[in-house]
Amino acid sequence: MTSTMSxxxxxxxxxxxIRALDAGEFSSVELIRASLQLARATEPExxxxxxxxxxxxxxxxxxADRARTILxxxxxxTGVPIGIKDIFDIVDRHTRCNSRQLDGADVAPRDxxxxxxLRHDGAIxxxxxxxxxxxxxxxxxxxxxPWDADRIPGGSSGGSAxxxxxxTCLGALGSDTGGSIRIPASLTGTVGLxxxxxxxxxxxxxxxxxxxxxxxxxxxxxxxxxxxxxxxxGRTAEIASIEGLLTGNSxxxxxxxxxxxxxxxxxxxxxxxxxxRSFGSGNIQPDVATAFDTxxxxxxxxxxxxxxxxxxxxxxxxASAHLISRAESSAIxxxxxxxxxxxxxxxxxxxxxIGALVSGDMYLRALAAREAVRDSIAAVYREHALAAIVxxxxxxxxxxxxxxxxxLPDGEEFAGxxxxxxxxxxxxxxxxxxxxxxxxxxxxxxxxxxxVGRPDEEIALCQIAHAFELASGGFAALVAAATTATx
Amino acid sequence: xxDTPASEETRTIGVSEQELAVLGRIxxxxxxxxxxxxxxxxxxxxxxxxxxxxxxxxxxxxxxIRPFDPSWPDEGGxxx
Numbered sequence: 235m236t237s238t239m240s241x242x243x244x245x246x247x248x249x250x251x252i253r254a255l256d257a258g259e260f261s262s263v264e265l266i267r268a269s270l271q272l273a274r275a276t277e278p279e280x281x282x283x284x285x286x287x288x289x290x291x292x293x294x295x296x297x298a299d300r301a302r303t304i305l306x307x308x309x310x311x312t313g314v315p316i317g318i319k320d321i322f323d324i325v326d327r328h329t330r331c332n333s334r335q336l337d338g339a340d341v342a343p344r345d346x347x348x349x350x351x352l353r354h355d356g357a358i359x360x361x362x363x364x365x366x367x368x369x370x371x372x373x374x375x376x377x378x379x380p381w382d383a384d385r386i387p388g389g390s391s392g393g394s395a396x397x398x399x400x401x402t403c404l405g406a407l408g409s410d411t412g413g414s415i416r417i418p419a420s421l422t423g424t425v426g427l428x429x430x431x432x433x434x435x436x437x438x439x440x441x442x443x444x445x446x447x448x449x450x451x452x453x454x455x456x457x458x459x460x461x462x463x464x465x466x467x468g469r470t471a472e473i474a475s476i477e478g479l480l481t482g483n484s485x486x487x488x489x490x491x492x493x494x495x496x497x498x499x500x501x502x503x504x505x506x507x508x509x510x511r512s513f514g515s516g517n518i519q520p521d522v523a524t525a526f527d528t529x530x531x532x533x534x535x536x537x538x539x540x541x542x543x544x545x546x547x548x549x550x551x552x553a554s555a556h557l558i559s560r561a562e563s564s565a566i567x568x569x570x571x572x573x574x575x576x577x578x579x580x581x582x583x584x585x586x587x588i589g590a591l592v593s594g595d596m597y598l599r600a601l602a603a604r605e606a607v608r609d610s611i612a613a614v615y616r617e618h619a620l621a622a623i624v625x626x627x628x629x630x631x632x633x634x635x636x637x638x639x640x641x642l643p644d645g646e647e648f649a650g651x652x653x654x655x656x657x658x659x660x661x662x663x664x665x666x667x668x669x670x671x672x673x674x675x676x677x678x679x680x681x682x683x684x685x686v687g688r689p690d691e692e693i694a695l696c697q698i699a700h701a702f703e704l705a706s707g708g709f710a711a712l713v714a715a716a717t718t719a720t721x
Numbered sequence: 722x723x724d725t726p727a728s729e730e731t732r733t734i735g736v737s738e739q740e741l742a743v744l745g746r747i748x749x750x751x752x753x754x755x756x757x758x759x760x761x762x763x764x765x766x767x768x769x770x771x772x773x774x775x776x777x778x779x780x781x782x783x784x785x786i787r788p789f790d791p792s793w794p795d796e797g798g799x800x801x
Contacts, residue, residue, distance in 0.1 A: 431791045445789055546776070553773035560767060572749055584756065588764050590748045591741075596771050599778060601785040606777035612793040664791025689791045 241265070243272050243401035245710050248458035249476070251314050251404055255302065262295040262302075262313025262358070269315045269360055273402040279383050281376040282396040284320045284330060286361040291315065294358045301356075310473045311465060312356030317397045317406035319390075320362040321369050322346040323438040331440050332367045332375075334577040335570055346438025348407055348449050348466055355465045360403050364393030369409055369442045370563060370582045372417055372653045373638055379422060381679055381716070385632035388418035388653065394452045395422040399709075405453040405462050409439060411446045412559055413657025416669040419452055420627035420682025423671045423712045425699075426452045427459040430689045431664030434466045443562040445601070446555060446661045454709045456480070456670060456700040463692060479693055480700045501701035502538035507685075508614065508623040509542050514656045517644045518629035525673035525681040526626045532705050533624070538698075541618050551607040551659035557592055557600035558662075564589025581650070604662050611663050615688060622698050627669040627682035628653055656684075666692045668699045671712050678716050736764045 240259050241251070254260060270288050277283060298313030318324060321331050323342035330336050345353060353359065364377040366389035374392025379385040380400040387396040391408030395418030398406050408415040410428040419426025427450045434449040441447055451462035457480055464472050472479060481501070509530065518526075530540060545551075564571070567578075567586045575583055614620070630640045633649050640652035660667045665686050672683040685702070687695030707714075736744075738757040741764060745752040752760060 431789060549773045550777045553770040556770050557767070557774075575751065580756070584760050584763060587745065587748075587750050587752065588760065588767055590750060591744050591764055592767065598784045599771070599774050599782050601789075602782045603774040603777050604789060605785060608791065608793070610777065615793075664789060689793055 241268070243268055245454075245713055246401065246404065247454050248311075248314060248404040248461060249455065252310065252312075252461075255313050256308065262298040263292065265313065266291050266295040266315055266358060266360070269402050272400065273361075276380070276400050276402065280378055280380060280396055280400060282363055282387075282393040282400065282402065283317070284332075284362040284364055284393070285327075287327075287359060291358050291360050298356060298358065309354070309356035310461065310470050311352060314357060314405070315360040315403045316352055316357040316462075317361060317363045317394050317403035318349055318359055319369075319394050319407050319409060320365050321409060321440040322349050322407055324349055324359060324362070327362065329440060330362075331369065332365050335574060342438070344438065347435035349438065351466055351468065352407070352462070355470055357405075357465075361397075363391070363397050363406060366390035366392065366414075367579050367582050368563075368567065369411065369414060369440065370585060372413075372649050373635075374418065375635070378635060379632045379679075381423065382632065382677070384634055384636070385679070386421070386635045386638055386649070388421035388632065390414040390418075391426075391452060392418045395419055395424050395426070398422070398424050398452050398454060405451055405458055408450060408452045409436075409442075410448045410450060410657075410661065411442045412555060412654045412661055415448075415450050415452060416627050416657050416667060416682070416684060417653050419669045420671075420684075421632040421680065423680030423682075423709055424452055424454055425456055425459045425671070425703075425709070426450070426669045426682075427463055427692070427696075428660070428667045429463060429467075429692055430666045431661075433666075433690075433692070434463075441562075441566050443559040443566075445558050445562060448661070456668065456696050456703050456708075459668065460693070460696045460700075463696075480697055482697050500537045501704075502533065502536040502698060504537065504539060505621050505698060506539045506541055506619050507533060507698070508618055508620045509540050510545060510548075510623055510625050511542055512544060513548065513625045514629055515644075517642050518626055519631065519642060519675070521673075521675035522626050522629060522631065522681050525675075526683060529672045529683045529702070529706065530624070532702060536701055536705055540624075541620065543614055543618055543620070543623065545611060545614050547607045547610045548659055550603050551611070551662040552655065554600040554603040554607060555658045555662040557596055558604065560585065560589035561592040561597040561600070562589070564592070607659075608663050611665070621688070622695060623686040625656060625684050625686065627684040628656060631675045631677070631679035631681060660684075660686055665689055666695050668695055670699050670703050670706075671709055672702075672706055674712060674715055678719055680712055736761050736768065 374389035394406035
């Protein structure tokens with residue numbers, strides 16, 4: 235195959251790569267080579283990957299290029315580089331979970347279900363990405379933020395988000411128990427989709443809190459995240475009509491969408507979106523507040539109908555997710571806490587130990603409260619006839635790695651509780667949430683906005699997020715703005 | 722475990738380091754003395770969070786033994 239190598243990994247999207255590979259504009263081998271070359275250049279500072287599978291990736295890329303000339307219809311992800319968070323099993327590879335306790339563990343006997351689905355759809359697994367130890371936190375050490383290497387990428391799916399942001403892979407798998415997809419997505423300017431709880435299999439994923447663990451994609455655009463979500467849920471046939479799905483004009487899905495057709499001229503005309511103004515007590519950094527207000531104006535310009543709403547049980551939602559997560563993660567790590575606990579990073583160890591002290595009564599009350607808060611948020615959507623709720627993804631931009639404290643108007647706070655405050659309530663309710671970049675702060679650090687959808691309505695949610703992304707510029711606009719600022 | 726009423730509206734639930742040490746031993750954990758102060762603070766915060774559940778729970782809580790189902794009943798009104 236001849237090509238002109240007409241791509242730029244700074245801004246290339248998964249969807250454009252799929253189209254260009256199909257059109258023969260470049261080959262999978264060229265794309266994978268470029269990804270590996272970029273990784274070699276960036277990894278010494280970024281540390282997004284635990285390991286790269288260079289030889290395997292190039293071999294599979296050769297297969298992909300041959301398969302593309304033979305197979306019709308082509309598998310949707312044929313020949314594109316995808317990163318896998320190092321809590322997902324990959325056959326014959328180690329799953330290390332960034333834990334010294336798992337050094338020397340056997341290789342995985344088979345792929346995790348989510349990995350298998352992406353592989354089946356033609357994805358090339360370019361490497362394992364760095365996670366916070368046991369996926370229990372927001373730092374993802376030693377990975378750093380591509381926007382400022384002195385800062386954390388967020389976590390626990392920090393390596394996945396950093397790799398997508400820099401371009402070494404065009405999509406990646408993450409997991410989200412208290413915000414671990416959305417937090418790094420927001421801090422790195424990428425898009426993170428936490429699907430409805432239970433939609434994507436967690437089989438073969440190292441658990442943190444099985445009642446909350448949710449698998450989902452991190453990508454550069456809403457369309458890319460939706461493509462990966464459709465692959466992860468076995469709905470690949472719908473990818474061919476992705477444009478129709480995103481604009482609500484699809485007739486091929488055989489699936490009733492929440493909305494009627496969205497008109498391109500007024501894509502959100504009449505769509506009712508709730509604004510939780512007091513979410514997280516409004517304790518957010520001024521630049522984040524400004525970006526959020528600007529984003530609301532973008533939504534108004536798209537003719538969305540914004541409705542101020544309140545939710546009385548936000549704190550109970552956060553508390554139930556917190557208690558369930560603590561208790562279950564402690565049970566998961568019962569043996570780890572009693573054999574070589576010194577091998578666990580101290581803050582993670584303390585978190586698990588505290589979980590061991592959560593009483594059975596407290597755990598059962600948290601489970602019961604979770605059902606109550608699900609019903610209470612459903613009532614808010616019903617009362618106001620909402621399609622989605624919009625909130626800032628996080629109260630802050632990326633903290634410094636050396637001292638991961640978050641400066642907020644009410645004072646300094648540890649990164650863990652500060653960065654999960656706005657994300658964790660939605661783990662309790664189990665709703666789908668997508669975080670989309672919405673601007674940069676004064677230090678050119680990305681800011682994210684989250685759309686919270688109705689359960690099982692990922693496509694409708696992506697329609698709203700896609701319309702917002704088109705109007706606000708998304709990842710590409712952040713890159714352009716940062717490039718302008720530094721040139 | 723010390724339950725310290727602060728006011729009618731708010732309650733501060735505190736765990737002393739000594740109490741934490743005992744609880745840790747009962748749970749089979751080895752918590753070094755140097756770690757007790759920070760962990761006691763964190764556990765106290767966790768217990769305070771448990772108080773937040775009261776806002777949605779009645780006096781009698783029926784234990785939930787089924788897997789969580791995130792779906793909502795069909796309520797009509799789809800936001801458009």
